[in-house]
Every structure is written in C-alpha cells, then in structure tokens.
Amino acid sequence: MQLNIKELSNGIRIVHQQVTHTRIVHCGFVLNIGSRDEDKELEGLAHFWEHMAFKGTHKRKTFHIINRLESLGGELNAYTTKEKVCFYASILKEHYDKAAELLFDITFNSTFPTKQIEKERQVILEEMAMYRDSPDDSIQDELDELVFENHALGRNILGTEETVSRFSQQDFFDFISSRLDTSEVVFSVVGNITFEKVLKAIEGPLSQIQAKHTLYVRSGFQDYVPKRKTIARDVTQSLCAIGRPAYSLHDANRFKLYLLNNILGGPTMNSRLNLSLRENHGYVYSIESSYQAFSDTGFFGIFFGTEEKTLKKSLTIVHRELEKLRTKKLGYIQLHMAKEQAIGQMAMAEENYASLMLVYGKSLIDHGKIDPLDLIFERIRTTTAEEIQAIAQEIFNPEQLSYLIYTPN
Numbered sequence: 001m002q003l004n005i006k007e008l009s010n011g012i013r014i015v016h017q018q019v020t021h022t023r024i025v026h027c028g029f030v031l032n033i034g035s036r037d038e039d040k041e042l043e044g045l046a047h048f049w050e051h052m053a054f055k056g057t058h059k060r061k062t063f064h065i066i067n068r069l070e071s072l073g074g075e076l077n078a079y080t081t082k083e084k085v086c087f088y089a090s091i092l093k094e095h096y097d098k099a100a101e102l103l104f105d106i107t108f109n110s111t112f113p114t115k116q117i118e119k120e121r122q123v124i125l126e127e128m129a130m131y132r133d134s135p136d137d138s139i140q141d142e143l144d145e146l147v148f149e150n151h152a153l154g155r156n157i158l159g160t161e162e163t164v165s166r167f168s169q170q171d172f173f174d175f176i177s178s179r180l181d182t183s184e185v186v187f188s189v190v191g192n193i194t195f196e197k198v199l200k201a202i203e204g205p206l207s208q209i210q211a212k213h214t215l216y217v218r219s220g221f222q223d224y225v226p227k228r229k230t231i232a233r234d235v236t237q238s239l240c241a242i243g244r245p246a247y248s249l250h251d252a253n254r255f256k257l258y259l260l261n262n263i264l265g266g267p268t269m270n271s272r273l274n275l276s277l278r279e280n281h282g283y284v285y286s287i288e289s290s291y292q293a294f295s296d297t298g299f300f301g302i303f304f305g306t307e308e309k310t311l312k313k314s315l316t317i318v319h320r321e322l323e324k325l326r327t328k329k330l331g332y333i334q335l336h337m338a339k340e341q342a343i344g345q346m347a348m349a350e351e352n353y354a355s356l357m358l359v360y361g362k363s364l365i366d367h368g369k370i371d372p373l374d375l376i377f378e379r380i381r382t383t384t385a386e387e388i389q390a391i392a393q394e395i396f397n398p399e400q401l402s403y404l405i406y407t408p409n
Contacts, residue, residue, distance in 0.1 A: 010209055012183075045159070049172055054076075101201065141156050238406060322392070
C-alpha cells in the first residue's frame with residue numbers, strides 16, 4: 001500500500017496511507033516532545049498538558065471537545081511518553097474532517113483555563129495515588145530512576161506531588177513555546193480515505209501555523225553505573241526488576257536486540273524465561289523482558305513477581321538463561337523459528353491500523369523516513385547467530401545490570 005508524505009513550508013509533515021477494506025479513519029498528531037524535555041522543577045508538565053488539551057480551546061469548552069466525536073461513535077485520545085506527546089482519534093470515514101479539525105484545535109489552540117487546571121490537578125494527583133497503589137507499575141518507573149539516575153529519562157512521567165501542585169497556566173504556554181518545533185510535528189492518517197481528502201481538511205489550517213524552530217537540545221545520558229536496591233513495600237510477593245541502558249533508535253543493533261529480547265522474554269508463551277520460570281518451575285505467574293529505544297540511548301529490562309521464598313531460585317534461573325544466550329550460539333532451527341515468530345508478530349501488528357498510524361508519525365520524526373515492513377523483515381532474516389550472541393554478551397553482561405527488588409513488609 002502506497003505511503004503519501006507531504007512537508008509544508010513551516011516544516012510540519014503529513015503522512016497518509018489509504019486502506020480500502022475498512023470504514024474507519026485513524027488520524028493523529030505526533031509531537032517530538034516528552035517528559036524528558038521538562039526542566040526538573042516542571043516534572044510532569046507534558047503529561048498535564050496531555051490532560052489539559054481536552055479542557056478548552058479558543059472556541060470549545062470541555063463538553064464540546066469530548067462530545068464532538070463520541071456523539072458520532074468515534075474515539076478521541078492522547079498519551080505522553082518520555083519523548084512524545086500524541087493526540088489522536090478514530091472515526092467513520094465520512095466524519096474524518098471533523099476529527100482532523102478537532103485534533104488541530106486541541107493540539108494548537110488549547111487555552112489551559114485556570115479553573116480547569118485546578119480541577120485536573122486533583123485528577124492527576126488521584127492518578128498518582130492509584131499508581132503508587134500498583135507496585136507492578138511503580139517498580140518499572142523506579143527502575144528507570146535507578147538506571148537513569150539524575151537524568152530526565154529517569155523521572156516519572158506523572159511528575160511529583162510537589163511539581164504538579166504548583167503548575168500555572170503560564171507554565172504550559174512557556175513549555176510549548178520553548179519546546180515545540182514545527183519540523184518535529186507530524187499529522188498521520190491511516191484509513192479508507194484518499195490523500196486529497198486528507199489534505200483538504202487539514203493542509204489549510206496547518207499551513208497557517210508560523211514556522212518555529214527551537215534552540216532546545218535534549219541532554220544526552222551518559223556515565224551509567226549499575227546499582228542494586230531493595231525496598232520493603234506493602235506487597236504480598238517479591239517483585240524484581242532488572243535493567244540497564246541499551247541501543248538507541250539510530251543504532252543498527254536495535255533490530256538484533258529486538259529479536260534477542262523476543263527470544264528471551266517477549267510476549268509469547270514460548271519465551272525462554274516463561275518456559276523456565278512458569279512452565280518448568282511454577283515460580284511466577286508472568287515474566288517479561290522488554291526493550292525500548294530512545295533518541296540517544298535505550299532501555300532493556302526484565303520484570304517478574306514471585307513468592308519471597310522462591311526469589312533467590314528465580315533469580316538463579318534468570319541468570320542461567322542470560323548466560324546460555326551469552327555462551328551458546330543459537331542453532332539454525334532455533335534462530336529460524338525465532339525470526340519467523342518475530343516477523344509474524346510484526347505482520348499482525350500492522351493489521352492494527354490505529355497503532356500503525358502512530359508508528360508512521362513517530363518513524364517520520366525519529367528517522368525522517370518510514371521503512372517498508374519488508375525491509376525490516378530482511379534485516380531480521382539476515383541476522384546471524386554470531387550477531388545475536390555478540391549482542392547477548394554485551395547487553396546481558398551481569399556486571400552491567402541494575403537490580404530493584406520489592407520485598408513484603
């Protein structure tokens with residue numbers, strides 16, 4: 001299926017793919033701004049902005065924003081990551097123009113009403129309280145803090161009670177003014193609609209935005225030091241998180257680590273960690289490993305929960321699986337099956353058009369292009385057992401891993 005990409009004179013890009021066998025259009029803005037771009041005293045502001053985008057624009061109040069698409073059976077949503085803020089929608093194709101206009105409005109015309117800031121402040125504080133009551137979530141964020149100590153990548157996306165409690169209307173305007181670069185904004189569309197119709201609804205409004213290029217440069221992460229930390233928490237089982245920095249979005253090894261991570265502890269039941277700890281020993285209900293790439297570094301982590309009495313045995317098994325991948329090359333059949341599994345997962349993910357729309361936007365920002373899926377498949381298929389082992393020897397080096405453990409009070 002053909003991809004259409006157009007760059008406007010102000011640097012904003014529009015990417016589109018038509019899918020004719022659906023009645024739905026998925027569209028959204030992807031902005032290269034995230035929680036790592038906040039000053040420390042403004043921790044949590046990007047996430048707060050995501051909330052406030054729905055609370056009023058120059059021509060709409062909260063109800064009108066919420067009701068605009070939902071009354072038509074559509075969905076309007078947003079999310080914040082370490083490096084991105086995204087506003088997106090899914091709607092019947094005949095209502096695409098309404099979705100595009102609304103997304104433009106909340107992305108570029110939010111007014112951040114003071115009364116709504118006070119209301120939403122309480123909502124976010126409640127969200128933070130819920131997060132603290134969920135140790136499975138908080139341990140992942142605390143591991144980030146341990147691995148990326150004293151760096152913005154280690155901060156919680158939600159912020160702190162102290163910072164969230166003092167945000168003002170001007171903080172939002174100043175943050176957006178200092179961080180929003182029009183060349184780092186993409187409007188992405190996937191669905192049953194032509195490129196001409198996409199442009200008819202959105203090109204005019206976007207073209208009226210004045211080009212803006214900021215001088216802001218992200219602070220890179222360096223000087224990683226492995227750490228171990230154990231915390232007594234109000235939990236019924238021990239929770240363990242193991243992690244370290246990994247490859248960036250621009251590192252050629254990222255596809256190899258993706259494949260290796262899938263073998264070790266990916267989302268399938270036949271991952272090595274799941275077979276060893278759950279199926280063979282019954283020590284865990286679930287265990288996973290994950291790899292996330294950022295613009296200048298990355299993160300690899302392993303997460304599981306187990307009874308306190310089986311924590312030591314579980315860690316021994318995890319270390320054993322890591323050591324196997326470091327010291328033993330995968331056989332031909334093992335590697336072939338792992339490649340086919342990873343490729344199959346990617347192919348199925350492409351069927352999720354809402355996610356695909358966001359992937360296109362992020363890829364255009366991060367790489368300036370969108371690689372065909374077949375090219376990514378080829379990179380995976382040409383990966384050798386020797387390369388996988390070399391990645392494992394580096395990333396799974398036991399001396400470079402950090403550990404965070406929650407134990408029952």
